Amino acid sequence: MLALFTDRQWLWGAAEFYLAGWMLGTWSLVTRGRPSGVLVYILLAVGYLLQICGLGVRGQAVGGCPLGNAFEISQFTAWSALSLYLVVGVTFRSGLLGYLTAGLATALTLISLAVPGWDATRRAHIFGANAWIEFHAALALFSYGVFALLALTSLLSLFRLYSLKSMHLGGWFSFLPSVLDLDQIGVRLLGVGVALLAASLAVGSAYWIQDTASVSAAKLLITVAVWVAYALALGLRLKGWLIAKRFAWTCVALFAAALLSLVPVDASRRPLPQTARTEP
Amino acid sequence: MNGALFVIGATHHQAPIAVREKLALPGEAAGRLQQELIALPEVRELALLNTCNRVEFYGVAAHPTATGRIQAAFCRQQHFDVTEFERFRLDLSGRSALLHLLEVAAGLDSQMVGETEIFGQVKEAYAAAQAQRGAGPVLNRVFQKVFQAAKHVRTHTAINLGQVSVANVAVELARNIFGNLTTAQVLLLGAGEIGEKTARAFLNRGAGTLTVASRRMDRAMELAAQLGARALPFDQRESRLGEFDIVVCATSSPEPVLGAGLVAAAMKKRPTRPLLLIDLSLPRNVDEGAGRLQNVFVYNLDDLAKIADENRRAREAEITKCRRILSDRADALWPQVEVQLRSSNGIPKPSAG
Numbered sequence: 247m248l249a250l251f252t253d254r255q256w257l258w259g260a261a262e263f264y265l266a267g268w269m270l271g272t273w274s275l276v277t278r279g280r281p282s283g284v285l286v287y288i289l290l291a292v293g294y295l296l297q298i299c300g301l302g303v304r305g306q307a308v309g310g311c312p313l314g315n316a317f318e319i320s321q322f323t324a325w326s327a328l329s330l331y332l333v334v335g336v337t338f339r340s341g342l343l344g345y346l347t348a349g350l351a352t353a354l355t356l357i358s359l360a361v362p363g364w365d366a367t368r369r370a371h372i373f374g375a376n377a378w379i380e381f382h383a384a385l386a387l388f389s390y391g392v393f394a395l396l397a398l399t400s401l402l403s404l405f406r407l408y409s410l411k412s413m414h415l416g417g418w419f420s421f422l423p424s425v426l427d428l429d430q431i432g433v434r435l436l437g438v439g440v441a442l443l444a445a446s447l448a449v450g451s452a453y454w455i456q457d458t459a460s461v462s463a464a465k466l467l468i469t470v471a472v473w474v475a476y477a478l479a480l481g482l483r484l485k486g487w488l489i490a491k492r493f494a495w496t497c498v499a500l501f502a503a504a505l506l507s508l509v510p511v512d513a514s515r516r517p518l519p520q521t522a523r524t525e526p
Numbered sequence: 527m528n529g530a531l532f533v534i535g536a537t538h539h540q541a542p543i544a545v546r547e548k549l550a551l552p553g554e555a556a557g558r559l560q561q562e563l564i565a566l567p568e569v570r571e572l573a574l575l576n577t578c579n580r581v582e583f584y585g586v587a588a589h590p591t592a593t594g595r596i597q598a599a600f601c602r603q604q605h606f607d608v609t610e611f612e613r614f615r616l617d618l619s620g621r622s623a624l625l626h627l628l629e630v631a632a633g634l635d636s637q638m639v640g641e642t643e644i645f646g647q648v649k650e651a652y653a654a655a656q657a658q659r660g661a662g663p664v665l666n667r668v669f670q671k672v673f674q675a676a677k678h679v680r681t682h683t684a685i686n687l688g689q690v691s692v693a694n695v696a697v698e699l700a701r702n703i704f705g706n707l708t709t710a711q712v713l714l715l716g717a718g719e720i721g722e723k724t725a726r727a728f729l730n731r732g733a734g735t736l737t738v739a740s741r742r743m744d745r746a747m748e749l750a751a752q753l754g755a756r757a758l759p760f761d762q763r764e765s766r767l768g769e770f771d772i773v774v775c776a777t778s779s780p781e782p783v784l785g786a787g788l789v790a791a792a793m794k795k796r797p798t799r800p801l802l803l804i805d806l807s808l809p810r811n812v813d814e815g816a817g818r819l820q821n822v823f824v825y826n827l828d829d830l831a832k833i834a835d836e837n838r839r840a841r842e843a844e845i846t847k848c849r850r851i852l853s854d855r856a857d858a859l860w861p862q863v864e865v866q867l868r869s870s871n872g873i874p875k876p877s878a879g
Contacts, residue, residue: 280684410702410823413833416688416840424705425800486797490820 248303254359256300257321261355263293264324268352271345275418281341287332290348294328297355301325311384314368319387319508320358324351326391327398334395334431342405342421346398378449385446386469390504392439393476396432397501400494403428407491425490432497436480443473468507475500531664531863533616533623534593535575535582538637541614549604549611551576557654559603564660566599568592570870571662573655573669575630577647579637582616584627584651586664586867593617624668624863625856631676633686634848640685640841645676664866668859675855683851685844688837692720692830693727695837696804700728700772703800703823707733713770714738714755715763715783717745720806721776725753728772737770739763741777764788768795776806786815793819804830 251259267289274282301321304312312318331347358364402422409419422428447469454461479496482488488496536549551559551574560574568589575582583596597615601608618626629635631648652669655661661669680686689698697707704710712733714725717740725736736755740746743759750757758766767773767788777783784803789812793801798821805812805826817824825833 278682406702410699413825413829414836415698415702415833416684416836420687422702424701425703427705429798483798489798490800492820 248299248306251299251303253300253303253307254365256296256303257355258359260293260297260300261352261359263289263296264348264351264355267293267348268345271341271348275345280418281345281421283341283344286341286344286348287335290328290344290351291332293351294325294332297321297325297328308368311380313380313383313387315365316508317358317361317365318368320354320364322384322387323390323394324354326388327351327354327394328391329388330392330395330435334435342402342418343398343423346401347395350394350398376453379453382446382450382453385442385449389439389442389446390508392435392442393497393501393504396435396439397498399428399432399435400497403432403494404491404498407494429490429493432493433480433483436476436483436497440473440476440480443476447473465511468511472500472504472507475503530587530619531585531623531668531867532587532593532619533582533584533626534596534618535580535616536611536614537580537582537616537635539635540616545614546579546581548606549581549600550578551581551604555603557658559600560654560658560660563596563599564658566592566595568595571655571665572596572660573651573665574660575648575651577644580630580635582630584623584665584668585660586662586870621856621860624672624860625852627668627672628675628852628856629849631672632679632848632852633676634679634845634852638690639838639845640687640690642680642686645673645680648676649673663870664863667866668863671855671859671862675852675859678855679848679851683844683848685841685848688833688840690834690838690841692806692827692834693724695830695833696724696774696825697727697731699804699823699825699833700733700802701731703802704771707731709734710771711769712736712772712774713758713763713767714749715760715773715775715811716740716777716807717742717749718776718778721774722749722753724774724776724804724806725755728774729753729755733772767792770801771799772802772804774804774806775811777811779807779811780809782811782813784812784816786813786819789813789816789822790819793822797821806830 267286270282270289271286274280301312304318308314313322327347328351331344335344335347403425405419406422406425406428409415409422410425454466479488479500483493536546538546541549556574556576560572563569563583564572568587569592570586570588572583572585575584583600585592585596587593597611598608601611626635631645633640633642633644636644652661655665689695700707700710707728710733712725712728712735714721714736717738725738729736736753737758738746738750738753738755739758739760739762740749741760743757746757746760763783767784773784775784789801789803800821800823803812803816803822803824805824808827810826812824812826814824816822
């Protein structure tokens with residue numbers, strides 16, 4: 247069944263469902279003043295399944311985890327965030343989180359599909375024959391998915407704090423989770439993200455020690471800096487020195503920085519270009 | 527009126543509180559009266575909705591004199607003059623009676639528009655009617671459809687969003703900060719009426735524990751006993767402030783009893799857990815500077831009144847939309863009820879239990 251469409255066709259389908267979820271959420275907020283929780287969730291779930299198919303086709307074609315260019319990295323990050331949302335979203339019961347996740351997934355998938363340069367070439371055999379390095383890369387990007395969700399819950403936190411301080415509790419503010427719930431989920435996501443990135447770095451460093459020339463200093467420095475920044479934020483939060491609005495802003499800013507850091511990290515890899523798209 | 531759906535009674539719209547006090551039916555008396563009325567040959571089916579804002583008899587008449595008999599029996603029991611009752615009387619039949627019940631169950635007819643308690647009260651009224659065999663095929667269908675419609679209105683409009691009383695707004699704020707209140711520790715400073723009302727609202731919404739502190743320890747102990755709370759000497763509020771999540775400040779002190787420095791010191795012991803300070807005192811008892819601290823939320827009487835006002839306006843804006851939905855429901859349901867009324871005409875009424 248996967249062979250029915252190309253990888254990009256599957257991924258376009260996924261992006262359209264994410265877009266539909268985001269548009270439905272926007273319509274619901276504007277006309278009804280409330281997020282459309284269940285329907286957005288269903289649209290995201292369908293998009294997620296299509297994205298799995300697309301990434302599966304691409305993975306089969308490249309013979310590994312599809313993380314060979316900016317397009318694949320963006321798709322994988324969106325998929326990671328969705329994976330977590332579909333699990334966390336059910337217990338969190340926040341329609342607004344679904345709406346924001348739909349927005350993020352739409353942006354990441356549509357932009358990556360729309361910019362041809364991001365998928366014009368890809369590095370072949372980036373992991374060699376070593377599955378552990380592939381695991382390292384997948385873990386690192388999955389942690390970015392966690393940080394993406396953390397950034398979204400932090401945005402919700404900022405909205406909630408604004409609504410409480412400005413005494414605007416009606417409208418769509420009434421669908422925001424409580425300050426304490428958002429804070430707890432934020433700390434948990436931060437802890438999970440830091441642990442995943444730490445595991446990824448540990449796996450990567452075990453192979454870097456054997457061949458220090460295999461990774462550029464820039465990539466090493468930036469990825470370690472991202473982990474240190476998040477770990478520091480976690481430590482400060484647990485100590486009670488980084489709380490409430492400052493904690494939320496820090497998480498949003500760190501994710502923006504982490505996303506930006508992907509550009510030099512990706513560019514620092516050894517260029518081994520090959521055509522990216524799979525044939526039908 | 528033979529075989530017709532009707533509602534007769536008195537509500538807060540027409541009857542002032544002094545009249546409603548006289549018309550109020552205590553629990554046992556309501557049960558007895560309902561049994562008596564169900565047994566009337568003129569009444570085929572009957573349900574009694576009895577709340578602090580309304581006494582309403584919903585029923586199906588077996589004879590045109592049914593509502594007159596009910597009115598007479600009710601006034602006799604309450605020792606209330608029938609002519610006087612007629613001045614405040616609500617008397618509707620057919621589709622209008624159906625629409626009225628729809629609006630009542632959805633909270634549109636409530637004094638506090640959109641309140642949800644009435645839905646439970648209508649359910650209780652229906653359950654009581656069923657238990658006493660007052661509900662037959664017509665009322666069964668009507669009430670079940672009414673419950674569906676009321677739920678639809680609540681979930682598809684913003685009619686019940688936002689609280690409209692000061693005490694409930696305080697609780698709503700707490701829920702926006704702490705979510706579930708079961709682990710929240712509440713401290714009430716002052717033992718006056720408004721503080722007590724707010725403390726009760728917190729307890730009703732499941733607040734974890736309540737502690738009462740007042741300059742008069744005997745009054746604090748008395749109120750604590752009434753509320754099932756603990757009492758705390760007033761001068762210990764400073765050293766123990768950090769133990770509480772929500773502080774309701776309602777003292778008559780002319781000066782702040784919670785200064786910014788004191789709140790800052792308390793927050794050092796619990797930096798990651800928010801602190802909600804509800805200041806119901808005039809002059810204000812919580813230093814304004816406390817609100818600028820991280821994770822500290824301060825609201826005074828004006829703030830609460832402003833939020834309540836906004837919520838009230840938002841609910842009122844939804845009324846037209848709700849009325850349209852309920853009117854459509856009444857239009858769809860009424861033909862079915864008419865069929866049920868015609869077919870139940872020849873069937874003997876359910877025997878009272």
